[in-house]
Amino acid sequence: MNLRGVTCFLKPIKRRVKDRFITPIKHRLEVELAKRYRYVLGVLGKVCFVGVTGSCGKTTTTELIATILAKEGQVQKSSQTNTTYYVAKTILTVLPQHRFCVNEISVHLPGVMEKSAKLLRPQIGVVTHVGHDHYSSYRNLELTAAEKGKLVEALPVGGVAVLNADDPYVYAMRERTRAQVITYGLSADAMVRGENVS
Secondary structure, three states: OOHHHHHHHHHHHHHHHHHHHHHHHHHHHHHHHHHHHHHHHHHHOOOEEEEEEOOOOHHHHHHHHHHHHOOOOEEEEEOOOOOHHHHHHHHHHOOOOEEEEEEEOOOOOOOHHHHHHHHHOOOEEEEOOOOOOOHHHHOOHHHHHHHHOHHHHOOOOOOEEEEEOOOHHHHHHHHHOOOEEEEEEOOOOOOEEOOOOO
């Protein structure tokens, strides 16, 4: 076997070793580093962290929140890339001059929200909708809502939960937090209500 043949033979092995061992170790180290850095940012108390979740509308909501908050100060945001690892990566890009960090959070697997929320430690949590987007992981809306609701549970007493009053699963989450609750939607129960929408 010549050198080229050896290189071709070793390439998939190298990729497998990287995917199976090196990348997961790198991700764990970044998450641990982000955890410590988030603690430091919390002590400094200058950055407001916002977590956004939902079966639909979370990317748009994250983008809109970031755009609105940018009028008040510098914003670091992450949308679409929304697993715990990417939450960690976003935290590591926050600088002391940032006023806000807005992060979309996924619940693609059970337990992910708890890890992401513990890492991000948001002061504001937004839940848009509970749907069947992760049916293979949760099998029903109750289990999906239970996982998404962990964002609301993670909020501190002085925090704010922003909940969709038009979705009964999201509206019920107001019972799961000690934070202030603000509801929005078209229903009469919404504190911030859309009217005459065309």
